[in-house]
Amino acid sequence: MKHTTLTALFLSIIFISCTPSEKKETNTNDAQQAQTVTEVTENVSITIEGNDMMQFNLNKIEISAGQTVTLTLKHVGQMSSVAMGHNWVLLKAGTDKAAFGMAAVSSKDSGYIPLDMKESVIAFTPVIGGGESATITFEAPAAGYYEFICSFPGHYGIMNGSFVVLP
Ligand SMILES: [Cu+2]
CATH class of the missing domain: 2.60.40.420 (Cupredoxins -  blue copper proteins)
Incomplete structure (x- = not known):
């Protein structure tokens, strides 16, 4: 029982710690796309x-x-x-x-x-x-x-x- 709770807690920590880094990646992609558009639209x-x-x-x-x-x-x-x-x-x-x-x-x-x-x-x-x-x-x-x-x-x-x- 205690072990299961710990596992769940551990998993949710992984999930929480993953979420921000995924967001960061998305932002980086957006920035790259925006930059590409700026370069193309001379x-x-x-x-x-x-x-x-x-x-x-x-x-x-x-x-x-x-x-x-x-x-x-x-x-x-x-x-x-x-x-x-x-x-x-x-x-x-x-x-x-x-x-x-x-x-x-x-x-x-x-x-x-x-x-x-x-x-x-x-x-x-x-x-x-x-x-x-x-x-x-x-x-x-x-x-x-x-x-x-x-x-x-x-x-x-x-x-x-x-x-x-x-x-
Ligand atoms: Cu006119």
């Missing part, structure tokens, strides 16, 4: 869609500093680039997006990128219509908070979002 691909309802399907994009971004803008609607054109414009931090959007109205010839505000732009796609897509590649700007818009006349108020670059 390049990041993002697809953002615009539609005939004047909407982007994303209002936030998050990437990491140092990444090379391949961004595809896809117009999933059917309307033409004249009636419901979309572009994707990443603005430098601190840019007044309303001022940019209003200046863009009279900049049709330059793809609705106002030439006198071009220094406020980090990256941009051409204007596309329904069924079209455009892909651009650019280096992630410094860690921080940025905004993106569609600068087609009248769209920036609805078609905008945050672009976060993690350190």
Whole structure:
């Protein structure tokens, strides 16, 4: 009887002492996996869609500093680039997006990128219509908070979002 109790106690000690080390192993594996993912994602691909309802399907994009971004803008609607054109414009931090959007109205010839505000732009796609897509590649700007818009006349108020670059 006493012997059985001792055996049970001994077994449970083994069990208890095993449990933490198993957990540790799992954590190590997690850390290794996370590290592997970080190494692989020096390049990041993002697809953002615009539609005939004047909407982007994303209002936030998050990437990491140092990444090379391949961004595809896809117009999933059917309307033409004249009636419901979309572009994707990443603005430098601190840019007044309303001022940019209003200046863009009279900049049709330059793809609705106002030439006198071009220094406020980090990256941009051409204007596309329904069924079209455009892909651009650019280096992630410094860690921080940025905004993106569609600068087609009248769209920036609805078609905008945050672009976060993690350190
Ligand atoms: Cu648009």
